[in-house]
Amino acid sequence: MGFFDDLQDRIEKVDSVVSVGLDADLDRIPEHLRDEDLPRWAFNRRIIDATHEHAAAYKPNAAFYEDEDGWRSLRETIAYAHGKDVPVLLDAKRADIGNTTRQYANLLDDADAITVNPYMGRDSIQPFLAREDKGVFVLCRTSNPGSADLQSLELASGEPLYERVAALCDLWNENDNVGLVVGATGPEELEDLREQVPDLPFLVPGVGAQGGDAEAAVEYGLADGVGLVNSSRGIIFAGEDQGEHFDKAAGQAAKRLKERLNQYR
């Protein structure tokens, strides 16, 4: 079973395409958890308990775990999510050359899928692609303002760079394990890309804190019903002002997003 088969099962089981972004920013973790041995893990555990019934996947962003305690917290978090039968997509945006990118691919020993950056080309992500049972989401069209700097550049062949990236990813999808990261901030781009690569599931960030279009995210983000729409801060910090009851608000926010997205499925 590949990652996207597992994801499909999960989506059907919980009737949800919500990815919950575990961006466990130490500065925003509730006061009462900061004295714990591993505050990020303590936070994530409560978030997982409160949201897993609505989560198709968890998406920890590696940026929030890049220190000694961070890696311990991340490993505990992944194991705990697995205990709840929820796949974990590590948002790492990695890629490098030869022996180095093989090293990065070890991040997939724990996680079920990863995000990677295409700028260095196919061999830079090959060790990820080669893991047949794991998912590889390649950055294609991101949702930040500066994404136009490179991604929208018009090629001599007439299409913008990000469309070429989508076409390359379609070629690189020999193991049926490739997806694309496509922001919800450009609904017409989502539509065009879905038409161009009908088989690649999308991970759509930018719904929630970034204010993207939920309808387009669902209508075009899913390939045969499989794909993910992510919200991070909009879920995990929904109860930021509610002290020890922060997790209840997170659970409600995940449920609301699930229901909002399910209107369009």
Next chain:
Amino acid sequence: MGFFDDLQDRIEKVDSVVSVGLDADLDRIPEHLRDEDLPRWAFNRRIIDATHEHAAAYKPNAAFYEDEDGWRSLRETIAYAHGKDVPVLLDAKRADIGNTTRQYANLLDDADAITVNPYMGRDSIQPFLAREDKGVFVLCRTSNPGSADLQSLELASGEPLYERVAALCDLWNENDNVGLVVGATGPEELEDLREQVPDLPFLVPGVGAQGGDAEAAVEYGLADGVGLVNSSRGIIFAGEDQGEHFDKAAGQAAKRLKERLNQYR
């Protein structure tokens, strides 16, 4: 004093533009160090002792430190290099959006410079650029086979993508802290890029294990004498078959590369 001023001082002091890549691959660390509490730190300490007189900079690649003990090893390594007055460039190839990339920029609290990936555009690397005293090397033309997949694509305006990246980096260099990563595997590209952006120092990987052209790396890699030519495995594993004396071979390899490059300075 910015990073490139510090680097210039260091280059002059040791008469070297050699960057020693600390890719402390656990599988290749000498047997007798594997029982140490932190084998990678034990290895790096001996490498630094043996090579620092020939090192303009150390360049640990983050891929080899992405676990609990890894981050401890990396932090010890950076502190130790600083104790020898050698600046440290963290080869992390990071970039992300908004609050996440701000988090990644904390990697510069310890390191003096970092490598970043331009695919997501200016705002994705802005928190790095904003650290005036730190160096930011942007991936431009990398030395791996697949680099052509995106970087060589011809834009509608006529130039390849990597030249546009160089032009953007020139614009983004408001704090005189931007450099480019340009592989030594394409000497004529190095020459063209040097002409295009005369003020940006290059980090040139691909000399050594990757067999790039040392003369072109020096002739075009330096901007006003400032820049770095990196070798990783060619130095740190030069004594791989020499057991406890591995470090002596590493020191000799660093000295040889320094002298080889100095022929062209």
